[in-house]
Amino acid sequence: MRWGYGVEISQIKKDIEELEKLGATYIDIEPGEGEISANCEIFCRRIETDEEYEKRIEEDKKEQEEIKRRELKLLEELKFKYEK
Numbered sequence: 884m885r886w887g888y889g890v891e892i893s894q895i896k897k898d899i900e901e902l903e904k905l906g907a908t909y910i911d912i913e914p915g916e917g918e919i920s921a922n923c924e925i926f927c928r929r930i931e932t933d934e935e936y937e938k939r940i941e942e943d944k945k946e947q948e949e950i951k952r953r954e955l956k957l958l959e960e961l962k963f964k965y966e967k
Contacts, residue, residue, distance in 0.1 A: 902910065931939070 899910075
Protein backbone atom coordinates (compact mmCIF):
# COMPACT_ATOMS: atom_id res chain seq x y z
CA MET A 884 0.00 0.00 0.00
CA ARG A 885 1.20 3.45 -0.83
CA TRP A 886 -0.72 6.00 1.23
CA GLY A 887 1.68 8.85 0.72
CA TYR A 888 0.90 12.42 -0.18
CA GLY A 889 -2.02 12.78 -2.56
CA VAL A 890 -3.53 9.29 -2.27
CA GLU A 891 -7.21 9.21 -3.12
CA ILE A 892 -9.70 8.27 -0.41
CA SER A 893 -11.28 5.76 -2.80
CA GLN A 894 -7.92 3.92 -2.99
CA ILE A 895 -7.62 3.85 0.80
CA LYS A 896 -11.16 2.43 0.99
CA LYS A 897 -10.27 -0.32 -1.48
CA ASP A 898 -7.10 -1.14 0.43
CA ILE A 899 -8.98 -1.31 3.75
CA GLU A 900 -11.61 -3.60 2.21
CA GLU A 901 -8.86 -5.95 1.07
CA LEU A 902 -7.23 -5.88 4.50
CA GLU A 903 -10.56 -6.68 6.18
CA LYS A 904 -11.00 -9.68 3.89
CA LEU A 905 -7.62 -10.89 5.17
CA GLY A 906 -8.78 -10.48 8.78
CA ALA A 907 -6.90 -7.31 9.69
CA THR A 908 -8.28 -5.41 12.68
CA TYR A 909 -5.96 -2.43 12.70
CA ILE A 910 -3.23 -0.71 10.73
CA ASP A 911 -0.08 0.63 12.35
CA ILE A 912 1.79 3.01 10.08
CA GLU A 913 5.29 3.65 11.41
CA PRO A 914 6.92 7.06 10.96
CA GLY A 915 9.46 7.42 8.23
CA GLU A 916 12.32 9.84 7.86
CA GLY A 917 10.68 13.28 7.85
CA GLU A 918 7.21 11.81 7.27
CA ILE A 919 3.99 12.11 9.24
CA SER A 920 2.74 8.93 10.86
CA ALA A 921 -0.73 7.81 11.83
CA ASN A 922 -2.31 4.91 13.69
CA CYS A 923 -5.67 3.77 12.39
CA GLU A 924 -7.84 1.13 14.04
CA ILE A 925 -10.50 -0.58 11.98
CA PHE A 926 -13.36 -2.15 13.93
CA CYS A 927 -17.10 -2.75 13.81
CA ARG A 928 -19.42 -2.46 16.82
CA ARG A 929 -22.51 -4.59 16.69
CA ILE A 930 -25.00 -6.31 18.94
CA GLU A 931 -24.13 -9.94 19.54
CA THR A 932 -26.39 -12.56 18.00
CA ASP A 933 -28.61 -14.81 20.10
CA GLU A 934 -26.23 -17.69 19.41
CA GLU A 935 -23.21 -15.65 20.51
CA TYR A 936 -25.07 -14.58 23.66
CA GLU A 937 -26.01 -18.16 24.54
CA LYS A 938 -22.43 -19.33 23.93
CA ARG A 939 -21.02 -16.54 26.10
CA ILE A 940 -23.45 -17.31 28.93
CA GLU A 941 -22.67 -21.03 28.73
CA GLU A 942 -18.91 -20.40 28.77
CA ASP A 943 -19.32 -18.10 31.78
CA LYS A 944 -21.40 -20.73 33.58
CA LYS A 945 -18.73 -23.38 32.93
CA GLU A 946 -16.01 -21.03 34.16
CA GLN A 947 -17.95 -20.30 37.37
CA GLU A 948 -18.49 -24.02 37.94
CA GLU A 949 -14.76 -24.66 37.47
CA ILE A 950 -13.89 -21.91 39.96
CA LYS A 951 -16.32 -23.40 42.49
CA ARG A 952 -14.87 -26.88 41.96
CA ARG A 953 -11.31 -25.62 42.53
CA GLU A 954 -12.34 -23.67 45.63
CA LEU A 955 -14.12 -26.68 47.10
CA LYS A 956 -11.07 -28.83 46.43
CA LEU A 957 -8.86 -26.28 48.16
CA LEU A 958 -11.28 -26.14 51.10
CA GLU A 959 -11.12 -29.92 51.47
CA GLU A 960 -7.31 -29.84 51.34
CA LEU A 961 -7.16 -27.12 53.99
CA LYS A 962 -9.66 -28.95 56.20
CA PHE A 963 -7.60 -32.09 55.94
CA LYS A 964 -4.40 -30.19 56.72
CA TYR A 965 -5.68 -28.22 59.73
CA GLU A 966 -8.30 -30.49 61.29
CA LYS A 967 -5.90 -33.25 62.27
